[in-house]
Amino acid sequence: xxxxxxxxxxxxDIIDLHIGDIIYLTGVLVTGRDDVHRRVVRENLxxxxxxxGGAIFHAGPxxxxxxxxxxxxxxxxxxxxxxxxxxxxFIKKTGVKLIIGKGGMGERTAQACKEFxxxxxxxxxxxxxxxASHVEKIxxxxxxxxxxxxxxxxxxxxxxxxxxxxxxxxxxxxFAQNKLKYAENKAICEEPIIESVKDYMNI
Amino acid sequence: xDKHEAKTKLANIMEKFIGLxxxxxxxxxxxKLKELREREESEIQKVIYDTYFDNxxxxxxxxxxxxxDTGLLHFYINCGSEFKYIGIVEAALREAVANATVSAPLRQxxxxxxxxxxxEDNTGERMPWIHWEIVPDNDELxxxxxxxxxxxxxxxxxxxxxxxxxxxxIIKYVFDAVSDLGLNACPPxxxxxxxxxxxxxxxxxxxxxxxxxxGTTHAHPKGAKLERDLLEGxxxxxxxxxxxxxxxxxMEVHVxxxxxxxxxxxxxxxxxxxxxxxxxxxxxxxxxxxxxKSYKGVSI
Ligand code: SF4
Numbered sequence: 001x002x003x004x005x006x007x008x009x010x011x012x013d014i015i016d017l018h019i020g021d022i023i024y025l026t027g028v029l030v031t032g033r034d035d036v037h038r039r040v041v042r043e044n045l046x047x048x049x050x051x052x053g054g055a056i057f058h059a060g061p062x063x064x065x066x067x068x069x070x071x072x073x074x075x076x077x078x079x080x081x082x083x084x085x086x087x088x089x090f091i092k093k094t095g096v097k098l099i100i101g102k103g104g105m106g107e108r109t110a111q112a113c114k115e116f117x118x119x120x121x122x123x124x125x126x127x128x129x130x131x132a133s134h135v136e137k138i139x140x141x142x143x144x145x146x147x148x149x150x151x152x153x154x155x156x157x158x159x160x161x162x163x164x165x166x167x168x169x170x171x172x173x174x175f176a177q178n179k180l181k182y183a184e185n186k187a188i189c190e191e192p193i194i195e196s197v198k199d200y201m202n203i
Numbered sequence: 204x205d206k207h208e209a210k211t212k213l214a215n216i217m218e219k220f221i222g223l224x225x226x227x228x229x230x231x232x233x234x235k236l237k238e239l240r241e242r243e244e245s246e247i248q249k250v251i252y253d254t255y256f257d258n259x260x261x262x263x264x265x266x267x268x269x270x271x272d273t274g275l276l277h278f279y280i281n282c283g284s285e286f287k288y289i290g291i292v293e294a295a296l297r298e299a300v301a302n303a304t305v306s307a308p309l310r311q312x313x314x315x316x317x318x319x320x321x322x323e324d325n326t327g328e329r330m331p332w333i334h335w336e337i338v339p340d341n342d343e344l345x346x347x348x349x350x351x352x353x354x355x356x357x358x359x360x361x362x363x364x365x366x367x368x369x370x371x372x373i374i375k376y377v378f379d380a381v382s383d384l385g386l387n388a389c390p391p392x393x394x395x396x397x398x399x400x401x402x403x404x405x406x407x408x409x410x411x412x413x414x415x416x417x418g419t420t421h422a423h424p425k426g427a428k429l430e431r432d433l434l435e436g437x438x439x440x441x442x443x444x445x446x447x448x449x450x451x452x453x454m455e456v457h458v459x460x461x462x463x464x465x466x467x468x469x470x471x472x473x474x475x476x477x478x479x480x481x482x483x484x485x486x487x488x489x490x491x492x493x494x495x496k497s498y499k500g501v502s503i
Binding site: 020022060061062073079102124125127128129164174175178179182188194197200 | 246247250251254255257258261262265267268269270271272308310354366369370371373374375378382386387389425428429432433436437439440441442445446447448476477478
């Protein structure tokens, strides 16, 4: 059965989720990347969108803006690691419950997810048309002066996903665990190849 | 056809070709991804691959770029010495890129150094990036277009080693590049390895390596064996699509080489992402074109 989260998200909705689980989101999803984090965390501005119980998407979309309406063309996740410096503080300040992006995040974010009960999830990189197809419409746009990729786009989404839980509300960190495993494997995988070329310099 | 007409014609065709190549994967890459999908077993890997294909299907149906990062445009050109319109190619490609930015549409990604402003049409200083090879006694123009997205450019690197480091240095260097920043570059990718004598030629060769059609091998038997061994080794790391656990981090490993200085060993590594938007198109002296090498049964 599909596990679908609904905004506003409560602690009890996510406490039983674990790294590696696949979930979907229905409700409101709001974009925010480098500049939104900077404004909230470093410039101490209050986000026009109240993230309490909400979901943030590390993404910069392509939007067709017309007089009548804004149409979403494509939207894909950007590397979450760029937001690592500010994410823990962002979680604490805003009460955001779900963070969606691409690739791993660090220890500080994992700690904040544990302390304040939040998740970091992965959306499949590059799948920008699939992502756009789960967005029903653009509800609002804030901080537009930051530019199209950086501002807050408030999106109404339906079963947005698949989302892979990368950091759970207990602070477990899937990417960090995997990186350790890969590093252990590296020496073993290199070894036979190095052995096979060891005489290549001899003539 | 005078030069002016030829330029307009080439620019028009290339604009449409860019529009095609950002929405559809070339046949060889698509087939390879299908093959990889069959070999992955974990649920997460299957879900990721299914999303890849769902996205590629929707991109075609809705006529939209398959990934939001349409990158910067690179053109690797094999130009016959007898091709008539060599003088207009560069200008035509610039025009094609600027026009395709609107018509495809492509994301605006180009920023000039020191000005630090988006040029808004994907052209800029030395951009699109063009690399020429001259083919003697030939009258055709073959252009390979590549969309260099940011994620797959990040892991790229090149370094010069001492001969005492031996061939082992090459292998460690490739493994480091793939298992470090490569995780964020949307695997599975084509790994290009360039072997040369300084950073510049090793880097260029690594690029030429990953542009090579899939299924081709290095000309030397030992080079071809190294490609196979590296592929097997990298795919034993336990890394799969999107950097999550799986069986295949690489679609292929391609090695290209030049002679080296007796006193240096240089290695370059470039990786593509799974969205390996790389397509070949060929023109004759009447500017009739053919891109069936990459996209069979498709028209623009
Ligand atoms: S690495 Fe490739 S598929 Fe992934 S977001 Fe970048 S351009 Fe798109």
